[in-house]
Amino acid sequence: MTGLEDLYKEVILDHYRSPRNKGELPTPPAIMEEGFNPLCGDDVKVYVIVEDKVIKEIRIGGQGCSISQASASMMTESVLGKTLDEAKEVFERFKKMMSSHENDLNSAESSLDETPSSLGDLEALKGVVKYPVRIKCATLGWNTFDQIIDSVEN
Amino acid sequence: MSKSIFDPQVIKKEFPLLERSVNDNPIVYLDSAATSQKPIEVIERMNDYYKEINANVHRGAYHIAELATEEVEETRRKVHRFINSNSEKEIIFTKNATEAINLVSYSWARSQLTDGDVILLSSLEHHSNIVPWQQLSSERDIEIRWIPITHDGQLDLDNIDELLKGVKLLCVTAVSNALGTINPVKKLVEAAHKVGALCLVDACQSTPHFETDVTDLGADFIAFSGHKMCGPTGIGVLWGRLEILENMPPFLGGGEMILNVTSDGFTANELPWKFEAGTPPIAEIIGLGVAISYLEKIGMGAIREHEQKLTSYALQMLNDRFGNDLVIHGPQNPIDRSGVLSLSYRDVHPHDLSQVLDQYGVCVRAGHHCCKPLMKLMGLNATARASLYIYNDESDIDVLADAINEAGKIFA
16 A cells, blocks of 8 residues: 555554444433534544543544544543543644644654654554645544533533 | 547547646546536636736726627627527526525525425435525525435435425436436426426536536526536536526625616616626636537537446446445436446445545545435445546546555455
8 A cells, every 4th residue: 555554554444443442321421522524424422421530431433434433542542541631631742743744744753753652552643644634534533522621621 | 429529538638637647646537526627728718818808897998808708798608508598698607506506595585485485405415505595494484395315316206296385496406416316307397387386406417417408408597517517616607597587686786786876776787797796707707618618519418428338337347346345326227327426335434445546546535525414315424426527438447446446455
């Protein structure tokens, strides 16, 4: 698959084939938000149970492409068990990675490589930056999750 | 026009964009249902307008203004002949088909429809022929009713008489942009007229591909865009029957659409300028005129014949090669469909499929094709859509098939 290795990394395909924390949670106690990608009609449902400002459980429903599904799956692993503040911090770093320009990728790569554990599997999504249309896919689950954090905090 | 003249290889050479490559592969453009490529003569003529006769149209009493005006009005006559209307006064230039439909909604519907009236839409409509009517129904008590579809994406007309009860306007697309279904528009127009309803036809996906004869069709309005028929973006057409247009109030207000303005009010201009407020897209209108001449030179009959043959090849070949792994939605008989192939391949998401195809230079569209209500009825979230036109040939379909196969390897 010449040229697509940066996008369809093995770890992304693995999360797509075997999504983590897929399913639903009863609302309440869970909070559910739904997100849409108007470009392609994909929808994602994020279910979260928050106790004492800690993400106790998270599930992903809906359907979408490999990038949106893998990104949401990775997100569940990276925020489960974390406090809301910690989860927000991961989201901020993820957003920063997604907003880096393709031309900055090489330099961004070196700085990210210095802290390889900072985003874990999520770093595999770095290659999405080269395909601007797909950034919306990668951030769909995150933006939906962010709405839940907002509603909990307010 | 005789068949021997039609040669996609010759035609392809007249489209400069088709000479480029994408990701080191020759481009295979299969997204003409979204927009067609432009032949060199359209591009050059638009350039020439800016280089040689750029002036605002109408009212200018100098040579180049007269030349520009003449080219704009000559295009209007060309459109009139191309769709066999009764008068060039029935040809209104808009910025696209969406604006043309909105014109009917804001001018005709808002002056004619009242609480309790019904608008009937086909389930195959593009959002552009749905949302303007939903906007209207959110303002007043107007019911929107839908013609259902069969499992293979054709209109189910079994209960059409029942559905038409109380209907004042029927809106139907001539060809589905999402599935390629060709609708029995003439029959629907007749049924609508029987109950005293008008019929608006979205002809975006038909005017580029086969002959359009509004007189034979008997419709009341048709809307289409220039950019899907070898013309530029930014130019669309609304055709309406003269007696209906004459009784409609203006849509947008401004220059050009007036006969007289005083501090107390205005008098609307005569048709068609009554509906053309402001400076029109002059270069785009001229480009549309060249595009129409280009299509007429090839012959609309020859175009339909070529596309039907190519669609038959694609349906057969893709089925032979992929069997049940590949589903081509919509009618299975090429006679019932245009060259739009809406595909689902195994469980590869259409977005991923189109991404892999792009790597091989193949341009297809992935998503809901601005037909979310239809996709929901079909039980689909998205499809990958390959759409054919005059410059496509069997080799393009072969490259498409090879690239689909490669996508299968990645998402094995």
